[in-house]
Amino acid sequence: MASQEKRKTRLFASHPPQRYFLLLQLGIFLATLVFLLSIIMTTVSSVMQQAYALVGSSDQLTSLFDAMVASLFFKIAILFICLFLLSALLGLFFLERLTGPLVRIQRVLEEIGSGRIPETDVHLRESDYPTELANALSSAIAYLRRKKAGM
Amino acid sequence: MASQEKRKTRLFASHPPQRYFLLLQLGIFLATLVFLLSIIMTTVSSVMQQAYALVGSSDQLTSLFDAMVASLFFKIAILFICLFLLSALLGLFFLERLTGPLVRIQRVLEEIGSGRIPETDVHLRESDYPTELANALSSAIAYLRRKKAGM
Numbered sequence: 041m042a043s044q045e046k047r048k049t050r051l052f053a054s055h056p057p058q059r060y061f062l063l064l065q066l067g068i069f070l071a072t073l074v075f076l077l078s079i080i081m082t083t084v085s086s087v088m089q090q091a092y093a094l095v096g097s098s099d100q101l102t103s104l105f106d107a108m109v110a111s112l113f114f115k116i117a118i119l120f121i122c123l124f125l126l127s128a129l130l131g132l133f134f135l136e137r138l139t140g141p142l143v144r145i146q147r148v149l150e151e152i153g154s155g156r157i158p159e160t161d162v163h164l165r166e167s168d169y170p171t172e173l174a175n176a177l178s179s180a181i182a183y184l185r186r187k188k189a190g191m
Numbered sequence: 192m193a194s195q196e197k198r199k200t201r202l203f204a205s206h207p208p209q210r211y212f213l214l215l216q217l218g219i220f221l222a223t224l225v226f227l228l229s230i231i232m233t234t235v236s237s238v239m240q241q242a243y244a245l246v247g248s249s250d251q252l253t254s255l256f257d258a259m260v261a262s263l264f265f266k267i268a269i270l271f272i273c274l275f276l277l278s279a280l281l282g283l284f285f286l287e288r289l290t291g292p293l294v295r296i297q298r299v300l301e302e303i304g305s306g307r308i309p310e311t312d313v314h315l316r317e318s319d320y321p322t323e324l325a326n327a328l329s330s331a332i333a334y335l336r337r338k339k340a341g342m
Binding site for chain 1: 208211212215216219220223226227230231234235238241242245246247249251252255256258259262263266267270273274277278281282285286288289290292293296297298300301303304305306323324327328329330331333334335
């Protein structure tokens, strides 16, 4: 039971909220990359036209500007991909910290629903938020245990 | 009580996980903006050197390249800020969908802990994940109510 629990918590992004979050995040970033490419291309090509007006057009200058577009897009795209990974991991980390306790509390509630009062206290991962929830769950179980003992 | 609940759920980013998530997300994006500026400046200045070697340096060409750096950075920074807002809202939306049920379940567990079995079923917001949890909570409350009635 304990190992199954562990496996479930480890399978990052296996819960529906995490999966949808990742998919939407991916969609936002792909759309942004398209915008990024169009911003770089239009800006550089407008500057290229102005440079031609100043110094005359030349094939060498054109290939220089083309190389600049490719280099800028490549470097900034890598920056975006790092940003995407960091931002997605950050979101998943926080979502995981909340779904973990939810899954464990669900198991305990299912047990109570089928008439078994858990014998041991339920330990949720240590973190600021779910601590209050763990205390509430412990006090509920303690009350049920006292009641059972009193009958 | 119901209005207080509503107020609490509405204060987006008021729960600790949401606040930390937003702060970390903001940190990641500010660091990325610094990288972005340095990428644009180094790429454009290296292209500028190569253009000077081709057509000779001129003040007009220099100010053209300076304007290009400013324009690229301004446009891409706006793209980044939009990306940041979308990505942060996406994360907050998913976190909110999980903290909402957690807060409500915590209240119910606190009530059970102090000996009051809730009279009415607890309704959690409709969504894929917390539905299973809501069912578990309902079955636990139903069991406790049956037990109370049987005594």
